[in-house]
Amino acid sequence: MMDGNPHSDTALLADTDLGRLMPMYLWVAPSGHIRSVGGTLAKLCDGFALTGMRFLEVFEIRKPARVQSMEELRALAGQRLHLALREPPRTPLRGLVVPLQEGQGVLVNLSFGIAVADAVREHALTNADFAPTDLTVELLYLTEVKAAVMEELAALNRRLQVAQRAAEAQALTDALTGLANRRALDQELQRAIDGMERGSAGFALMQIDLDYFKSVNDTLGHGAGDLVLTLVANALRAATRRHDIIARVGGDEFVLILPGPIDEAMITRIARRVIDDIEQPVVFEGQTCRVSASIGVTLSRFYDRPDADWMLHDADAALYASKRRGRARCTIYAPGMEEGETDGPDCGPPEPDWP
Amino acid sequence: MHGLVNRSIQCFLRDTYGAELWVKVASEAAIPAAGFEALLSYDDGLTDAVIVAAARRLGKPREALLEDVGIYLAGLEPLRRLLRFGGVDYVDFLQSLDELPERVRLAVPELDIPDLVLTPAGAGRYTLTCRARHSGFAAVFAGILRAMADDYGALVLIEAGTEESDPASVSIELLEARFAAGRHFDLAGPARS
Numbered sequence: 001m002m003d004g005n006p007h008s009d010t011a012l013l014a015d016t017d018l019g020r021l022m023p024m025y026l027w028v029a030p031s032g033h034i035r036s037v038g039g040t041l042a043k044l045c046d047g048f049a050l051t052g053m054r055f056l057e058v059f060e061i062r063k064p065a066r067v068q069s070m071e072e073l074r075a076l077a078g079q080r081l082h083l084a085l086r087e088p089p090r091t092p093l094r095g096l097v098v099p100l101q102e103g104q105g106v107l108v109n110l111s112f113g114i115a116v117a118d119a120v121r122e123h124a125l126t127n128a129d130f131a132p133t134d135l136t137v138e139l140l141y142l143t144e145v146k147a148a149v150m151e152e153l154a155a156l157n158r159r160l161q162v163a164q165r166a167a168e169a170q171a172l173t174d175a176l177t178g179l180a181n182r183r184a185l186d187q188e189l190q191r192a193i194d195g196m197e198r199g200s201a202g203f204a205l206m207q208i209d210l211d212y213f214k215s216v217n218d219t220l221g222h223g224a225g226d227l228v229l230t231l232v233a234n235a236l237r238a239a240t241r242r243h244d245i246i247a248r249v250g251g252d253e254f255v256l257i258l259p260g261p262i263d264e265a266m267i268t269r270i271a272r273r274v275i276d277d278i279e280q281p282v283v284f285e286g287q288t289c290r291v292s293a294s295i296g297v298t299l300s301r302f303y304d305r306p307d308a309d310w311m312l313h314d315a316d317a318a319l320y321a322s323k324r325r326g327r328a329r330c331t332i333y334a335p336g337m338e339e340g341e342t343d344g345p346d347c348g349p350p351e352p353d354w355p
Numbered sequence: 356m357h358g359l360v361n362r363s364i365q366c367f368l369r370d371t372y373g374a375e376l377w378v379k380v381a382s383e384a385a386i387p388a389a390g391f392e393a394l395l396s397y398d399d400g401l402t403d404a405v406i407v408a409a410a411r412r413l414g415k416p417r418e419a420l421l422e423d424v425g426i427y428l429a430g431l432e433p434l435r436r437l438l439r440f441g442g443v444d445y446v447d448f449l450q451s452l453d454e455l456p457e458r459v460r461l462a463v464p465e466l467d468i469p470d471l472v473l474t475p476a477g478a479g480r481y482t483l484t485c486r487a488r489h490s491g492f493a494a495v496f497a498g499i500l501r502a503m504a505d506d507y508g509a510l511v512l513i514e515a516g517t518e519e520s521d522p523a524s525v526s527i528e529l530l531e532a533r534f535a536a537g538r539h540f541d542l543a544g545p546a547r548s
Binding site: 117118120121124125126127128137138140141142144145146148149152153156159 | 392393394433436437440442443458461462463541542543544545546
């Protein structure tokens with residue numbers, strides 16, 4: 001091209017060499033007709049020959065302004081153009097226009113935008129379709145390697161998350177019974193108390209101590225003790241609702257958090273069922289073990305500002321009132337109970353019928 | 356050593372010789388059977404312990420084992436693709452090896468792979484020098500170069516350096532650049548969903 005140029009100091013360049021430097025160039029005549037194109041651009045528009053077509057009929061210029069005429073195109077010289085093929089797949093492109101000498105029209109160079117991988121796939125481009133100076137292939141390499149590394153990172157994160165969840169569950173679970181442990185109870189109790197500030201319906205705190213458990217352990221061994229504890233845990237699960245919290249907080253001590261609007265009658269029902277279930281004889285290696293349970297309960301509505309330690313202390317006082325009155329029963333906390341002055345409502349059987 | 360290197364050896368042993376062998380090697384090298392995490396770093400001694408244990412169990416020289424690791428790696432599709440980005444034909448690929456460490460650093464900055472220098476050594480002959488902290492890399496690259504020659508369809512003779520010559524070098528003799536059709540390579544991989 002540019003033969004016949006009168007200026008001797010202008011570099012003369014053959015079409016093929018221009019295409020080697022810029023495989024996606026177009027030379028557009030002043031009339032708006034395409035005079036020659038680079039090889040890669042020709043490949044993009046396979047199916048029709050670009051040479052001889054009107055540039056603005058093949059490409060739609062979207063930014064920085066819509067372009068209708070060659071004058072408007074020349075006016076955008078030097079700016080970054082956003083354009084696209086008018087025909088499917090409407091590949092988006094970036095471009096730069098530079099005016100040529102008078103009467104020669106303009107030179108347009110194009111490249112793919114950020115969606116280069118889609119374009120390369122769509123048009124089956126190869127390494128040879130890019131100038132050796134072009135970093136597009138490196139960009140494709142990076143896209144691919146980044147995806148691989150991200151995938152590996154995501155897998156690592158998933159493995160760590162599973163391990164973390166398992167460790168957390170382990171840290172909050174009593175290994176023998178699968179119930180919550182002391183740490184979990186402290187968290188849940190605080191959560192229940194905090195919930196009251198947000199207007200929850202309150203909760204009951206129930207402390208359960210096994211009666212005669214020590215003698216099972218001492219006479220029949222730890223195997224029997226472990227079996228009894230496992231069955232007690234099952235009895236507690238059966239007697240409570242799904243969202244109640246059951247924790248084993250000591251050798252033979254359990255604490256329940258029963259959320260919701262709960263009254264004394266409901267507590268009595270739950271306590272009776274728990275005591276009845278726990279009193280079922282357990283056979284271990286041919287020997288029968290019998291235990292029972294003493295229960296103390298306090299309710300969050302007894303307090304203006306419920307406090308975890310305070311409530312646990314009161315539930316414990318009610319529990320000891322149950323023990324004092326002969327075990328196998330449930331007592332709901334009342335003020336002054338610690339000193340043994342009042343024993344509060346008794347929800348247990350009138351007389352322990354066992355042992 | 357970077358987890359990617361360790362995990363490469365682990366996956367090679369497991370995929371080639373079975374999980375059982377890997378468990379034995381891991382136990383001998385005193386590492387957990389779950390093995391290495393690809394994106395964490397480990398003490399170099401662990402890598403050597405695994406290589407030594409595996410070479411002994413398989414009754415293979417260490418260099419031969421490492422060369423097999425290289426062949427295995429170049430056969431993994433994602434890695435094969437990344438290597439094919441290097442050049443349009445085998446010679447172009449060889450010429451791009453000098454850039455490989457830089458490419459690797461773009462992907463995983465912590466992965467320390469050796470400096471690679473390709474020197475022409477007469478018609479169709481080249482020498483690749485791997486200057487690395489760890490002496491096993493030359494053998495791994497010999498394996499990679501061998502596998503990639505098949506991938507490009509080139510016929511080459513590859514010889515890893517010996518203790519007598521230079522253990523950090525690989526000599527390459529290109530017999531025929533287009534011996535076979537080679538495997539297909541699309542510049543843009545399949546679209547990810």
